[in-house]
């Protein structure tokens with residue numbers, strides 16, 4: 001058990017703040033408020049079956065996907081809680097087409113919060129783990145007459161100052177990095193505190209698990225098919241075939257592979273010609289998890305190079321994602337870039 005097991009997330013944030021001389025406490029305030037939002041979402045998720053919060057709203061979101069009531073609830077809750085703390089110049093949500101202003105009546109800050117309020121929506125009403133993913137950038141524009149520019153949000157992933165996720169599963173966990181390793185906290189429900197349970201998480205260099213939605217096989221190109229076939233082919237020396245595990249919630253699949261090792265793949269596919277780069281979003285899913293996995297010793301690629309180096313050109317752009325144990329993701333890159341066939 002970690003030497004500081006059981007310390008609260010607030011104590012952990014304050015100790016990280018003390019280690020960082022130019023820290024102003026703004027980041028601690030920001031993360032603390034996001035934690036309050038996550039605790040409220042967790043409570044709603046845990047009683048979802050009882051409240052009229054299940055099911056679809058009948059609306060289609062900016063991603064042209066069925067909006068679930070809990071998506072809407074989580075999205076509104078995060079926006080309402082985060083907009084008044086005076087630490088953000090704007091926010092970007094998977095559920096909202098454009099960047100979200102901070103209302104004039106609230107003070108502005110120098111951070112940008114990008115988030116997927118509820119990840120794994122298709123699993124909400126079947127009691128399978130879902131989550132919230134977040135990434136935080138520091139504002140780069142310095143115009144006195146406007147609060148922010150789109151370019152403040154469209155930064156390369158390696159410039160994130162922090163990233164992480166909440167996982168509403170058999171227990172509620174928060175996993176985050178601020179550039180000093182990856183740390184996991186488990187919510188102690190009766191106390192309402194996130195307590196340190198996984199200090200300095202390191203992902204195994206090579207795993208034995210591959211996660212991919214194989215029903216898309218017919219829509220993949222030959223390199224992608226060859227890659228997935230590779231993980232399924234028997235070869236004692238390289239520990240293959242790998243075990244297949246796919247929950248359908250990115251946060252849950254990612255978290256399991258982070259702890260046990262393995263690779264999660266959402267390749268480009270031709271299922272929907274409007275989405276040739278696959279389903280997952282660079283800014284609110286791939287970038288945050290790429291920072292977490294890199295800080296844990298793993299790697300995240302779009303098949304040709306590091307996710308964290310990609311220069312975003314729009315808020316909701318999608319990207320093929322290969323993420324997890326470094327050696328496994330490097331193999332994926334060899335297949336997708338054509339170096340190995």
Ligand code: AHG
Pocket residue numbers: 065094116118119120121122213248249250251279
């Ligand atoms: P979201 O609920 O935020 O739209 O994300 C769902 C994503 C991700 O969680 C998961 O890995 C993927 O959708 C599953 O997609 P398929 O059902 O196409 O496999």
Ligand code: MN
Pocket residue numbers: 116118119120250285
């Ligand atoms: Mn998602």
Ligand code: MN
Pocket residue numbers: 071094116117118119120121
């Ligand atoms: Mn979502």
